[in-house]
Amino acid sequence: MKRKSDQDKSNKKKRFKNTGKLLDPNTSGIYATCNRNKETQCRNELINLFNENVPDTVEEEDEETKELSIEDKIKLEVAELKQTKSDKFKPLELDCECLIFIKLPKSINPVDLVDKICQASYESKIKTTRYTQKLSPVVDSCSASREELKNLTKRILQPIFHNENQEPIKFAIQISKRNFNSLTKDEMIKTIAECIGHDHGHKVDLKNYDKLIIVECYKNNIGMSVVENYLKYSKFNLQQIFDKQQSDSS
Template structure:
């Protein structure tokens, strides 16, 4: 008993709340046909990163996809007061069910890899537009919403990491972006990232993906219309296509977005006001 009290004291007397904040991760690998989001963080901060992103993703899903829609109706509002306790219990059950549904949209996977987490997503979540909205809002507001998270990398679809499967995957993911009806020529770039992966080297990946893009589009590494992100992890490879504001959004690195906004704010404080400029000119 005394040992437990000492433990609670070390935890700041808040061991229960800390336990409640811990989100279990599925101990699994990424399977072919999966969509999701890679997240990077500082070393030994994987658990904290997972916790804060679950909160951020669920909040963002409510805004983007209205995941709170379909709340319990008020048909029973005129029930006798004797049923208040039952009504409260029913409302609590409804809240728990809705919360569980939200969590199911994002399943964090324990990859057994330092500094990297993967969140498997389910419809209606589109990883590319979802991450883009989060980063755009962070850049606009400058409000720091995460502490441990670094970069978010959306993955539209995954496949087994071999040449044949990569060809099929590239054709499927790239088709709506580069081979739509009345498609105009685009400037594009390819950016592969490999983690614990040795099957395909960088040149192989670029060659296969560029072939799927086609000759009607031109490579431009600095002023592209579309950027193709390729994520190779162990025996899995994933592809997504992002827009040309990728660099403006600090390559979807939330920490760099917050730092840039903070620096921008500090610089604006140091700039003299219009009145100060006038005074400086006349003296």
């Protein structure tokens, strides 16, 4: 009996460890890497950094807000004032070492925020973080299936690759997988490439691309964004941006 009880405890620990935390579909935010056992410090300093780079209020109204009455708008503004700045950024626990994820509200574009932070570090040559290393924005995400990936790809890439009077774009696809085995990289690349198509003369260029499609896969979730300046800003690695700027200055 004792041996069975010990075995049950062991199984419970394994089950708990393997479940971890999952990201919901349609989640947007930013992944960040850090040194081992520094996840909490990374999370805290990154939220502070986000607060410094995001305004207290959003100037532009969305369509739903425009349709509200003056009284309802006042109520909405009061509710927003009660919300602290830190409430905008919600860290989600991940069952993965050296990796954190901070969820952003839909009013904040993760790509713009990452680009702003990297640009500031690049131009100032000042190190603003101690624990945070690489940032990776996720504009939107979906469940880990080929059909959902196809829908996600259309939502994100349609406005960029299929505009009226569309110019040809050189692009590359970068896929990162952590605790993820639902789809292979080849399957995902094929699905994304099919959605881009050849109608406007778009082509793959792994070295001199105009835009990079970032795909972040974690457990049951696939996140995606389209970025520029990826190589200019040292692959969005804040530590490497600082090191490179110091090296160029010496």
